[in-house]
Amino acid sequence: MTGHDILRDITVPLDFGNPVASLQRFFSLSLPPKAREEIGKQLMSRILSEPLTQIEINEIKKMVTDWECPTRTKDSILSMLRDVRQGPQNKLSEQNPPGRAMCLFVVESGSQPFGCIQAITATTINDGKGDHRFLARETGGEVSIAFYTACHATRFVLKDYGLKPEGYRLLDNYGIVVQIGRLRHMYDGTSMSLAIAMAVLSSLFTKPLSREFAFTGTLNIAGEVEKVGGIEEKIRIAVLKGIKRVYIPRANMRELKESREIEVIPVERLNQVIDSVFGKDSVYAFVQSLNRESQRFEKTELFLEPKGEDTVLLSTVGMRDPYGTSYHEEGDKQFTEGPVITAFRRIQPKTVVLFATRETFANAEKTQAEINNIVGQNICHIRKIEVKDPTDYDDLYIAILAAINSIRDMIAEKEAYISISSGTPQMHAVLIELLRSKKLFARPIQVREPRFAASWEDRVRLVRSEYLNIGI
Incomplete structure (x- = not known):
């Protein structure tokens, strides 16, 4: 494997916003001292060009301090770390706009799986068409099915809040569009469905989600939250990015270590997440507005x-x-x-x-x-x-x-x-x-x-x- 191939493998996590995982890959390799120093410099140059949270900076400092490399190289990197750009943890106290949720997932690529966090954005509009679309770049079919499962689950659970058949008819006129970032063919799973559902509901209720909250869980169409993989990697990236609270399937709780630096909320149903994040009053208000408006809705x-x-x-x-796929721009899919x-x-x-x-x-x-x-x-x-x-x-x-x-x-x-x-x-x-x-x-x-x-x-x-x- 050439130096270029090695660098490409270890920078995959960095492409997904996880510089600590890239460094862990680097330090796990057995390389000649000269090659290690050269590749390490290139990797650190890329890492230091990215915005980092204070937790990430502290973690990287520990890893660099233990790195066996020339003193001048180590001192230079530690000096640059003191001046590195501060990342999103400074904005965690700000609210997301309605329709945006932070999603945790794991990429199984290269030598070690790693956790990622990514914003999912949903827009809903009562335009009378009821068109559901999923926008993504370079992603697979499982993710698109997760989108439709999430939409059906959100529809299903609203009956528990009193949505009447006439209200459902009005709800079905809402167009829903969900957009995620670029997954680059490296993730194709269903654990995004809980975050997708929360983004859709946030848009429907016009209630923002805190940037300090993140979600992972596979939903079925009945709104049950099912077990997911890679829970430790997901919790790890949430901690590194300054997330304060994560919602995970209850079935995953036994896999977690006792000592945690983050609040973990185990859930079994979508209703539990809705009540915890939005409060029942917000949901009831939305449902009642649909029921009232449906009385004026002229049936076709x-x-x-x-x-x-x-x-x-x-x-x-x-x-x-x-479900089908159409291409509006090269590499841009609409499901x-x-x-x-x-x-x-x-x-x-x-x-x-x-x-x-x-x-x-x-x-x-x-x-x-x-x-x-x-x-x-x-x-x-x-x-x-x-x-x-x-x-x-x-x-x-x-x-x-x-x-x-x-x-x-x-x-x-x-x-x-x-x-x-x-x-x-x-x-x-x-x-x-x-x-x-x-x-x-x-x-x-x-x-x-x-x-x-x-x-x-x-x-x-x-x-x-x-x-x-x-x-x-």
Whole structure:
């Protein structure tokens, strides 16, 4: 391994804001004295160019003091440490703006895992569209799923504070956008979901979170806080950055040492974190405002239709289900709900049937799991469309009709909606023909892209066309 490769490995933690972990990597290496001094100088030059907390400065001083290097090198570094820029601990007493939460996570990269702390920012706007987006650079699918799990968990727990069905309808009109920093393909986990949920709630309540608080925990959609890995590394970075209080899963408490320099709050449910951080009065005030405002909310024609045990949602499946990615700039991802999940949230059916080809069957299984997790019951079913060529209209017509015939008993005497949004244009054409020819009796709906829907215009709407003779 060349000196350049060694320096690159030991500076990875520094790239994530953990200079102490970089020094620990450096001192764990067995290097010739000359190489150690040269690489050490380069590393310290980078570290000293970064803002450091006083705790980090003290820790680095101890490590440098024990470093076996020429006296002049050591004295020079210690002198520079006295003049180093003070970092974020001077601002910890200030409040974050609403919608920002400090998140703890661990990166498993190189010779040793290390802890990181990063701000997560959420914005919420009652624009009537209900679009949920996750903005990140160079991150994986687990993090994006953590975002949607956090959004569902925040929605679920508000029922404990008295949110009524009409209030939920209004809540579902809030657009939610969450942004995190650059993870550089080195972290792909779900332990961010608790911090994401707190950032979203902070924005909804317009209540800021203290910069002295940090969060780690994996949420499920029912709002339960599940165990995470690397808890010692997370506590360590929180201490170094001057954090005063961390919220962690109760299941991780037995892994911690007795002596700690920070307040650790163990939690089992999202409600406990909400009550501790915001107070119940703030939550009740927000919920009551939704319930009151919902009384003035004019229902769309779609939701005037009766729903309940007799409501069924039918849909083909596309590559953007259950969640999809779009690229707006090079390397910049936006994770958004697919059409099936959006239609499901708006209609709230008691039964869902998905039609999938061989190419989209994996997407259908993921969508099925997501829907079943949301409601806590197995209400979603999959029917496979057996075609060799998914672009052949005749083959698709026969296969989709066969799939529909196989579920006629399941949907008999029920109010059925068919989504003409997921899948290929050929599938949409076949569904329209089946509706037009009365071989499929269902109410056609369309899930529109947020950019095509004006504020307070429902993204899920009934399709009516006199020319096509459907929906009338």
